[in-house]
Amino acid sequence: MRVKIFHEENKGDLEEFVRGDVFGSIHQSFEWGVFQSSIAGRSKFFALGVSDESGKLRGSALIIKQDLPFNLCWIYCPRGPLTSFNTPIAEFLFKEIDKIAKSENAVFLRIDPGIEDDPNLSWKDIFPEFRLAHDEYQPRHTLKIDLNLSEEEILAQMKQKGRYNIRLAEKHGVKVVRVKLTDKPNFDKSVDEFYEILKETTGRDGFSGHDKNYYKNMLEILGEKNFAQMYLAQFEGKTIAGIIVTFFGDTAIYYFGASSNEYRNLMAPYLLQWEAIKDAKKRDLKWYDFLGIAPEDDENHPWKGVTQFKKQFGGKVVNYMPALEKVYKKGWYWGMVGRKRMRN
Secondary structure (H helix, E strand, C coil): CEEEECCHHHHHHHHHHHHHCCCCCHHHCHHHHHHHCCCCCCCEEEEEEEECCCCCEEEEEEEEEEEECCCEEEEEECCCCECCCCCHHHHHHHHHHHHHHHHCCEEEEEECCCCECECCECHHHHCCCCEECCCCCCCCEEEEEECCCCHHHHHHHCCHHHHHHHHHHHHCCCEEEECCCCCHHHHHHHHHHHHHHHHHHHHHHCCCCCCHHHHHHHHHHHHCCCCEEEEEEEECCEEEEEEEEEEECCEEEEEEEEECCCCHHHCHHHHHHHHHHHHHHHCCCCEEECCCCCCCCCCCCCCHHHHHHHHCCCCEEEEECCCEEEECCHHHHHHHHHHHHHHC
16 A cells, blocks of 8 residues: 655645545545645644555545644544545554654544434444544534535425525516626625624624634635635625535535525525525435434524524435544643633
8 A cells, every 4th residue: 555645736636536526525625635634723734645555545534633733733634534434544544644644743633524414333443542522513413415416406495485586586586696706806705795694694693703804715715716606695786695516526615605684574594595406406416415403302502593594405314423632732722621610
């Protein structure tokens, strides 16, 4: 087995592998690494693979470095790594990740593979050197729409309220605009408008958001490869809602959404989702992922409100294995965890 490091020149090999892997997602793509490393505090990324003796790629891992004080860091493999676990290839791949951890002075490694929860399968059997993560970035529970259904079938499996609100937005004359990256002045204006209503949304719903450059970089870096699209809903020429959706492999992901405190009766967010779902079908994708819902047994979860909105579109609930962490520096690790628990 041999390790392969991916750069701009050979990233196509990685993309082909990630697209073909059953658990592959945009979070393990090279472009996701470029985007993540553009964010303050995430100084670099590593894209590596493991090939067999014939040169065929058998596993890969995109690793994001997350900076910490005192020249420390932690490293993150979002929705990865991609390989057949409990195999020599997986063992070899994790040893290469350990080398990165050592060279970068990492306190711990976090992984959250896209493996669905199975009562007959314990994460401890697959990842014996790991422990449950003290925090998570990727949601454990999500909702996915099967895009193999026709548009009529997708509408039919929605809740009645979902279908009604889509028609209501159309009836009131809400227009959906697909923001073009190539139209620079309008693109910058659209990002500004999205960010302003996002601030209204986070203030209203109690969520935390990122700074404006996060969304701008996401759209510019991923959008250049046609991996991301911003949709804005407008009424009488005024932007009243917006979403950002990613497209990669067989899945579209509803990543961010915002809606103004004005004109909420027009139900613009429903029409935005419907237009993005139709676009995902046109791209011949298999799934539209709403990226996170509250656990079904938690009535007080902070995502309860947004979960009710997402469930109006139907789909199936998918539950993933929990995020896991491998600790390299126990003293620093438990100090970090303790301080975080005290703040919370």
